[in-house]
Amino acid sequence: MAFIGRALRINLDTASTSTFDIPSPIRELYLGGRGLTAGLMYHFVPPDTAVRSPDNPLLLAPGVLAGTPAYATGGFVATTRSPLTGNLIHSWAVGDWGAALKRAGFDAVWVVGQATAWLYAVIDNGQAELYPANHLNGLDTQQINDALMAEHGADARVLTLGQAGEKMLPYAALVAEGRYLAEPAGTGMVMALKRLKAIVVRGTRMVKPADTANFLSSFKPITERIDRDPLATAIRDYGSSYYVDLAANHGAITGRNGQDPEPSVMPTTGDYAGEIYDRGCPRCPLPCYHDFATTNQPRPEIEAIVGFGARCGLQSPAAIIEANQRCLRYGLDPNATANAIAFLMECRQRELTRQYDLQWGDEAAILAAIDAIATKQGIGGLLSLGVYEMSQVFYGSEQFAPLANNLTISPLDPRAAQGWALHLATSSIGGDARGAMPWYEWLDTIPQWLKGNDDHQPNVVNGKPERLIWHERFVAGLDSAGICRRLAALAYQITPKELATILSADIGKSVSPTDLAKVGERIITVERLLALQWGHSDDLSTRWQQQPLTSGIAANQIPTLDTLLTKYYALHGWDSDGIPTNARLAELSIPEPDSRPWVTE
Incomplete structure (x- = not known):
């Protein structure tokens, strides 16, 4: 059962919780996770919702595969309109909190309103309650995690703010299980503005795939590749720090x-x-x-x-x-x-x-x-x-x-890599590389399924829009399915075909890599519309766009954004100003911004 079809609504104005059914068109068009939260934002949140308004929702959702016996499916995405940027933001975290939410009986959590005093929520196998959180004030994220697990059980999973959240910092971050930051920043302050200190989840109902045997066997080639692949070994040994030396090699x-x-x-x-x-x-x-x-x-x-x-x-x-x-x-x-x-x-x-x-x-x-x-x-x-x-x-x-x-911006200098720069400039959440994770430019050898006729090296312009769009679609598909983006995009251990096979076995319906790419394109396009309605523009600050480095490996390089953007827009089916055309929206079954049928009044 891939979709539970139910979401939890937490209204902090009234200190109450309720459930609602997620419309089937939303689930079918966007799947879960990031796709679900982006779809809900586009279809249900009026464009004039103020950033600091109690009506600005905080949405939290695991992917479709969360809660199943599969590994690397326990993370979640948090989505809102960010006080830090005034625009769309997604924050991603790994761990088991997302899987616990799915096992508790929910595809998503929708938080609105503002409490008069700090509260925390407990979601326990389909039931939800709010409790006073004053005893948690002043504690750090690890102390809160330990305190709430002691209170609600070792099998509880905790998502919390720390002292930065209490102080309403614009870049306060959510922390899952005392260990996993939800990044980039933006969603933490919205949870803080609502005076919701933490969300504790306990879910014990394992989600059963439609075809369990094929579902489990579809992970076998991935596991075997991980055991022998040099990049997988490096990420296992060093995490993302493996890319430090690679990036330095390119200036x-x-x-x-x-x-x-x-x-x-x-x-x-x-x-x-x-x-x-x-x-x-x-x-x-x-x-x-x-x-x-x-x-x-x-x-x-x-x-x-x-x-x-x-x-x-x-x-x-x-x-x-x-x-x-x-x-x-x-x-x-x-x-x-x-x-x-x-x-x-x-x-x-x-x-x-x-x-x-x-x-x-x-x-x-x-x-x-x-x-x-x-x-x-x-x-x-x-x-x-x-x-x-x-x-x-x-x-x-x-x-x-x-x-x-x-x-x-992410800390690797965009002047050293054309594709990286294009992504930081165009990402609908702003200058963070986690939107599409185009780490391939830093690798000496890229996976076979990424190889093409163009050189992938960072200073090369040709082919970079095509490669970025591939990453955008693939990572959006990963996020909606719920497979760990670090496993599949940082370490490049899952192919689009493998992801489609896993998803097909889970939902009991054939999904091709082309179908998955279309879901990814739909998510990217909806995010683009949300970003544009809140003032997005495709550029970088002056230093990183116009002032070349004076020495070193990347000397005299600057991003050729004008050239890159022209091709990037055309490949997406957007007009020359980067606005998705009505024809493209119709092809993707996305209602035009002024005719969204599910927008609330």
């Missing part, structure tokens, strides 16, 4: 907020080796999250390593590990945090402000700044605004603000 790691083509101290993948233990998702044959055995601290992801390292100038891996740990415990998005600190450092370097003593590479000052952000004290009052708001404070700083559509 994509730049220092001091992108000023230095060659950072004085270059972070390396080997800096984060050592004795580790797995913290991966249940039953996954490719565990890609790890904690250090000696300190029990999480190994940082590439965003924290490059962000706090090269971008902010931290030289000590131990300091970067500590910075990452503080973000996790406070409930802060590491990429947004590192970018905010690096941006303010450059503002001070340029004497746009003399108020704060924040120097490049100052370990004590950077760690203290993270503490201050989480509490909004001292320098944290300014840093907590985020890069976009700070760029409005310091005249002339917009040109070096690390932003695309008001969201801080």
